[in-house]
Amino acid sequence: MRRSTVAIVAVIAVLLVAALLFWTSRQNSGPDLSTKQFAGPSSNKVIPARSASPPDDGNWTMPGKDYASTRFSALNQVTPANVGKLQVAFTFSTGTTEGFEAPPLVVNNTMYVVAPWPNNVFALDLTKPGAPAKWTYEPKPAAAAKGVACCGPVNRGAFYSNGRLFMNLLDGHTVAIDAESGKEIWRTKLADINKGETMTMAPLVAEGKVLVGNSGGEMGVRGWLAALDAGSGKLAWRAYSTGPDKDALIGSQYRAPYPSDQGKDLGVKSWGPEQWKIGGGTVWGWISYDPDLKLIYYGTGNPGPWNAEQRPGDNKWTAGLFARDVSTGQARWFHQGAPHDLFDHDDINETILVDWPAPNGQRIPALLRPSRNGYLYVQDRRNGRILSADPYGYINAYKGVDLKTGRVIPATDKEPKTGRVVRNICPGPPGMKDWNPSAFSPVTGLLYIPHINICMDMGAKNANYIPGTPFVGADVKMYAGPGGNRGVFTAWDPVARRKVFEIKEDLPLWSPALATAGGLVFYGTMDGWLKAIDGRSGKLLWQFKTGSGIIGQPISYRGPDGRQYIAVPSGVGGWAGAIVSADIDERDPTAALGFANATKDLKKRTTKGGTVYVFALPQ
Amino acid sequence: MTPAERAKQPPADVARDGPKLTGAKLDKRLAATWSNPPGFLGWLSSVDHKDIGRRYIVTALAFLALAGTLAIVMRLQLSKPDNDLVGAARYNEIFTMHGTTMMFLFAVPVMQGMQIYLTPLMLGTRANAFPRLNAFSYWTYLAGGCLLWVAFLLNIGPDIGWFAYPPLSGPQYGVGKRTDIWAQMVTFTEVAALAAAVSLTATILKQRAPGMSLGRMPIFIWATLVTSLMVIFSMPSVALASGMLLSDRLVGTHFYNPAEQGDALLWQHLFWFFGHPEVYIIFLPATGFVSEIVATFSRRSIVHYPIVVMALVATGILAFGLWVHHMFATGLPRIGYSFYTAASMAVSIPTGLQIFCWIATLWEGRPRFQVPLLYVIGFIFTFVIGGLTGVIIAAVPLDLQLHDTYFIVAHFHYVLIGGAVFPLLGAITYWFPKATGRLMSEALGKTSFWMIFLGFQLAFFPMHIAGINGMPRRVYTYPAGMGLELPNLLSSLGSAVVAVAVLLFVLNLVMSARGGRAAPANPWGGASLEWATSSPPPKYNFLHIPIVNSLAPLWDAGEKMAVVHGLRIDDRELLLTTVVSAKADVREPSAEPSLWPFIATIALTVMFVCSIFSPWALAIGIVPVAIALLAWFWPKSPEPEREPVIS
């Protein structure tokens, strides 16, 4: 053995021992990091809403990580200094090749992987080498449902609560599974695929209610959010996004912050006769929950059809944000992000619940809402009042947000007209940011927004309504916005109301972000790179090319061996990746609602897949 | 010395006409030089303007007969409400074919045919300028007409109306190849009309007999000059429009697609920028006929010749400022409409002046009621109604009601039949003896005139009422009880009378051509140069080129007309004169008969027809066209054999 080799081995050994010591000292340092450690009450930093973001136990039980939807892991073993050494710990293939959006959940040394259609669930035993499956759950949803899923037969994840996994099936069922055995406990049918309804969202469970909504805003369905009893699966309440107040569960508690959302039966009166019955407003995105106020926050989808000339009026309660009482479903307030939505600017994006530093030193319970229309709203989550609304990317479809009325001001020259093309509308139908959520790190106080920079040409046309078929009425062609990059990763300082840094990504960013207490931020790209960047500077520190494009949520958990792991689903698809996962022919620029034009090159850069990659630092 | 000799002493070693070489001897030599090669190929290669003009006229009359037959079918269909003689789709094809044929294949070509036939004769020259281009023009026209009618007979004829508004004629709603055939037919006729117009313009400006200054040109020549210039300025517009339509339909461009920032109205602007002048391209030559016939049959020169000429020129210019009055209902800015109303009304001033001059000429002259003059009288009585209804529909508030109704149908038939076909029939009767050497039967002629005149009024006057009673154009049927039954029945009866009358006219033509009374050189006592040569004229037109000293050379100079000597007899040679004062300028060789124009047309036809189906046809098809053109323009072999001069 040569001297140099001996030296290297010695150094590695020393380092390993040091790391082990460091790790055990962290392990023994009592309760894990909580948000309090990052910012005290007197700081003017934004901090996650305390009751909604309990201390991190190393698990990842819900897609948003916590009720505040921070997607922040307080694990800090992986740091900017050592992230370069991350390596694959194990991988797991789901055997599907549709868009893989669902984050794996990790609870008590078991990883739960939810696959896209046919929505199989795999429980992986993390305590054993190679994480073999403990059980597999096959719900066998109807294949026909794939035909009415606008943007790929995706699933956005399950929710773990109280020994059960709750999830939606594409064909309109919500199921509860026993997390130990994988046995189905109950299955409730909520949506009808023959009307074009599917269910893709991840449920949120709070106060014993499983909150789920429907998808199909492009199919002329009527959107709703339903609450099921977590124990029995019985429907507790259902709040429709259109129609009379009694359907929308708007009652005496309702206090809208702005006049245009006030009034009786606006869900009927802001529509042409009967149009609300097929008016969209589906609930397919993210729900946050404030345990103090007992309020849930969720957005409603676009009104249908896309051709806005066919649905005069404000089209309540589509494309807006609801605050509801979790136990009764009664609406508390509503704010419409896109009244009379012109461009498919659903408002279903995540809301991140934070405590906002007010000028007087008080803390306002607020929410951060990086909206699809391109504005980052900061709103008082008690009453919906807008504290600030700033564009976080290039917008020309709107001229700004009127803080007096709460309404976004549309640019008249970008208003689509039937039978005419309107060019260069920014942002396009996926908005500034689609469903893929941002992460908020209390360590840096920054919001990390993975979003897109896509504009479009849009030609509206008359949409016909046939139940179970699309109800869109638009020809759309998307393409890169100014700068030519289709994706942007923006770090946003919500207090200073400015961009701290941005990373231009060539392909659209369709993966959610993950922030860790180590000061790192992870996100994936559509050509398969998982990237780790420095949360303060945006410097790329590490990247790994997975087998397929990444459109799923990276998570971080603590393994049974005490190490911090990073897991990411890799499997291109969804709306942006349909060109690969649905074999779209790129010669048709309007294909996949126009996204095909923006991702023409994707077929050359990635292929279908469905694998979870798990990374860790070397032992 | 004749002006020609003054202009340039001819080289002494070539055979030329002269005082010593005249009469039968000269006739023989000239006939040999100017006649066509023998046989069918010789017939195909003819570049003689009389052959080409005659072919143009006969072909155009054949198309008139075809389109007229369709008119009868339409009138049968509309003779009673809710009729089901022809179905909706077939009816749409029929009226499209009727309008298209009448406008593109009859009216303009027949006028150009008359012009091609008469212009060199009236100017006193042996051929027209660019005779091969002229031949090419005819073949191209024939090809375009055949394309349209063969398509119709194969049930792929157009069904989009003669003005083919997109998007109805566009790729989505214009199903199959019907519209492409229509649009390519337009291209054919545009090429043909432009070629003929160029030839006519050059002939008029450079080949007038010495002494025929612009101020001594017959009115008909003025009308020809103005219309030819109008063709040159207006036809490119429609050629462009139809080219864009074809490209929309064939390769999916978006000129007329509003969904891609094209505009359906772009077509209307381009089309009517051509379409309105086209009406005058048809009408002005007819006023030329009228002026000639009025002068001859009143036996005096036209009163206020300069005013008539100015009126022609003014009409030609104003015609380009009226096109928007076809688009009053499209919702363009209202204030702009006022301009076009004023312009449309203003165009009636020059026409009014012409009418004044004709009436004054009759007033001052000694009118003799022979068939040509009868047609002129019928023309004035009928056309003035059309002109006045034209004033009515120039007013926006009136047009918004009357536009696209049978009132308009009545209006433009009064203008086009009354204003152009009546003079044309008069002109055919007038110049028939010149062309054939035989006179048409006066009795048959008068009978058919009265039947046409009265039948026409019966057929078209009730259409005014049908229009006001709410009958839109281009409907294949109408419901009972709207006050439309009687007007339509009368119209149908009237059209039957016109049809019989036209048959009589054709019968007269055929019978007279076979066995009509032989005509002398100048049967009507006309004053212009065509009456100076024999009837029918020899191949070379004039034994000697006459010299003109007045507006009415035959009346003023009588038998003793001065002539030019010194043009070659062994080769086709013309005398060119200066543009304004027509002083002898240079001698110019004239092209020999050639098959190449015909071959070039075949190549062009293959290219155009194939380009309906594939854009590559343009790239590949241009090669044969280029070869044909090269051969066509290939320089002549060196000087022919010299022979001694006879002088």
Next chain:
Amino acid sequence: MSLRFRNSLLALGLVAALTGCDREQRQTRGKPLAETVPASTSPDTVFPGNANVPPSDPRAAVYEGNATAISEGQRLYNWMNCSGCHFHGGGGMGVALIDDKWRYGGRIDQIAATIVEGRPNGMPSFRGRLTEQQVWQLAAYVRTLSGQARKDAVSARADEVSNTPPQTQTKREPLTPADSAEQ
């Protein structure tokens, strides 16, 4: 010109005439064929046993390459929301139709069967939602998307936002699986 040459020219002209008539024949009511029986061609191309291949549907010839049928199909393609899933042939919720992949066969009768019966991975059944004639018209139009129909019977584009290359210029994609071209 020899007599034989002239005769063959005449024959050629006659054929041209007939094809012309055929191609743009307008049928507003459909042929009096057995239109009440839905098209039910099997996409299968393997027939075990005595290889009793079913005869092809006589309606196919009536609609295939007929300009009027294609044009009506183009309209219905939008009206019946085919374009909502398949867009202008590139696909999305539905499969791409301008490419050369035909899961259930690319012949006009197979496409008609797919429209009527629906297919298990999401293609809805339009049985009873469209008349037989409309189904065939749609199938005739769908054939044009991959360049299967005659170029002189198709429409270059519709009056909408520009999308695929004009169908008059689309190159004919081979029908795969190859056996669906036969029968």
Next chain:
Amino acid sequence: MRRGGAWLTFLLTGCNGYQNAMGGDGAEGANFIQLFSVFMVVCTIMYVIVAAALLFALWRRRSAALVVEDRKHHQTSALVRPALFAWTALIGAGLVALTIASFFTDRSNAAEGSKPQLILTVTANQWWWDVEYNLPDVSRTVRTANEIHLPVGIPAEVTLKSNDVIHSFWIPNLAGKQDLIPGRQTDAQLLPRKIGLYRGQCAEFCGTQHAQMALDVTVESKEDFLRWYAAQLKPAVAPANPQQHAGYRYFTTRECASCHNISGTPASGQVAPDLTHFASRRSLAAGALPMNRGNVYGWVADPQSLKPGSRMPTVGLKADELHSLVAYLETLK
């Protein structure tokens, strides 16, 4: 002049039709009659002058001989020149007068539409009219097809659109025509002055069935109009008996619902005429047939033989389906 106009009207049309430019039942229609009368009088005068001069000229020195008057054929009598001036002045004055009259009529027509109290959108399709009444309260929008109702004396503005090719909106009794052009938006002003039933028709060639693309126009008192409007706002009545119910079921689950809308039922097709109050209309198939049981039967059973080329397909209904469907359609008052 007014009396002259009325007389001319009678002369020209004989009767006052329901689709007649001489109806004059709207403000613009009345303006038309007035201006048309002015033009007719002036034009008649001009025509008489021309005809008289021509006849006199012909008669004055008619001759049968063919002799050119030697050396005189260029001479013109002294009278011709002043006559020319007079004639030119007459034409000029007449045209100026007519142009001005036309201009002011046009202004007056434009002024009528400046304060509309009722706004409609008419969208043309091959070959029918989609009609929508637009109120500020969008939920009280009424959608109907191939008919418009107007309250008398109330100015209405019609926004005109087209879904396919160029059409032209023409109700001659009320106003002049206005084209509907795809990709553009035009408008027409209607101010009906007389209660009555009128008919409008497409006046721009728009394809196969251009001839059968009509519009029933009802001008009624304000009260009647409001009553009609209120009735139109209601969803369709529910089927009452088993036969109607069978028709309802057929309509909402089969071919019909792919294109047609009936408010209050699951049938929400958007590409064909709205049939919510189908049976309350005067005609069917865009004015092609009067509304009666026989025609409804004929139309539903075989539309392609009644209006060939129409977008309504011949479905091939069985007898019981046809009976029940017609029974249901007849309830849609």
